[in-house]
Amino acid sequence: MSVPLPTFRRVRLTQQCVIHPQDKGGNYLPCASEDWVLFVSLAADGEKIILRTEHRCLPIKPGGALLLPPNVCHELPFVQAPCLMLEFSAADDGQAMFEFPQLQGTPAWTLLQLLYSEQTTAAARTPLLDALLMQMAPMAHGFELCAPDAAFSLATEVLQHLNLCFADELSLTELTNRFHVSTSHMIHMFKAQFGLPPIQYMVRRRIGEAQHLLRTTEDSAGDIGGRVGMINRNYFYRMFKRLVGVSPVRYREVIGERPDMLA
Template identity: 30%
Template sequence: MNKAQQQLIRLYLDNLQVRVTEMGYKQVLTDWRDLDYTPDYNKFYLICDGEGWLKIGDKEYAPKPGQWFLMPQGVKQSYSYTSGPRFTKYWCHFTAKVGENNLFNLLNLPVFLDSGGDGEPQRLFRELLSCEAGTTMTAPLLIKAAMMKLIAYYVEHAAASEAGVEPAAASMPLQAVIEYIHLNYDRNLTIDELAECAHLHPNYFIRVFKRHFGTAPIQYVNRKRIEEAKWLLTSTNLLLAEIGAKVGIPDVSYLSKLFKSSTGLSPTAYRLTHHPNNAP
């Protein structure tokens, strides 16, 4: 995976919104069977015991204990028990949106992982289920946090697998824009320039970018500039005006305003807090 692809995936995950609709842990019932349906939600199945049958798209699977399956929203699928012991599994139904897009349409991920005896997936599912049982007003936040951990584990371990992780082909024009921004953020980038990079009309480009990433193009450019400014503040002794020139915001007053809006600290306070020379 090249650097541009990594940055694109990080952008997707940074703007991810999740919602869990159902979850559980149990042995499936004798009527656990549905054929050729297309759900409007994603599913995770972590197989703990037993046997059964799944079909995702045009591929069939006989999941084994320890395997963790992803069944994406909008993909035709089937499932059924078989003649042997029925599955016992952790499971959840959830949405995972980046802008208006399902995360798993934006990333090419394997449809299952082998946990290989790692007990962490089961622990993460138990954490999710314990949040559902919570009665505090913060329970919805805890459920979302637990779901984020599950997705993070799946994506991270998928990336380390032989199949790997990469942005979907449909992302290629926008991937080119992200790469262009990362090479040219120190200049006065315009919407027309970025739209031309994606071969789209400027007005349409703005809509596509925001629908795809959940943020506007110029907001993303400024986010990149602030990230670079943070790095320069903590790794160099450059003056703020010098940093502004390097990150494409030569107006020191505007840089300070944008920096504080993003981090809650002025550039000076950020440096005093994070620069290693200022450590106690």
């Protein structure tokens, strides 16, 4: 049974940007936000935008959207077209995510265009977001973050620990002691489920959080590296460029660019 969309109270728009295709804006690595996060696909037919959480992997359909509740670690492993991203705070918490199959061609799409218009004042954006959520509510299909038959494996427990404690000085020894397994078993079972060893995932999680901070703060890239647990600035810049595909400075520039299809 579908979960109803909350009646959001005291909504405040906290951030909006455009996630560009990977060949322009780089890779979107794992991160989490304290706010609700709305992704709206600007893809044409045949172009993929995929969102992955700890327990689900879902396409964002062309012209459609996905809404995540606060504090859900997620990534976009495939981004072949621009994707609008809005973050907003609200008095309502949530334990469900919501799919909107088609916004394009509805009044909600017009409100999105106004939200991203350069002529719209900052003061007008939150009322527009309120109106947008009201228009979207009848179209919402809500479901629990974790599929009912999902297996909570040891690898998933390790993943959740890394997602929460990524900025700490974690080591493979600390993980094996915490979860009472051998080093070889830890690496094998985590890689079998998630495709890479746990320490490599932790580095990706740190860089993903750095991307989030580049989108949502005006802090310098070097300071952001320290906040995510990468004190050595040269190492942070090198790993960011390697994993994302662009430098931190370029990444911040690209997310501010407005796609033509919003016109």
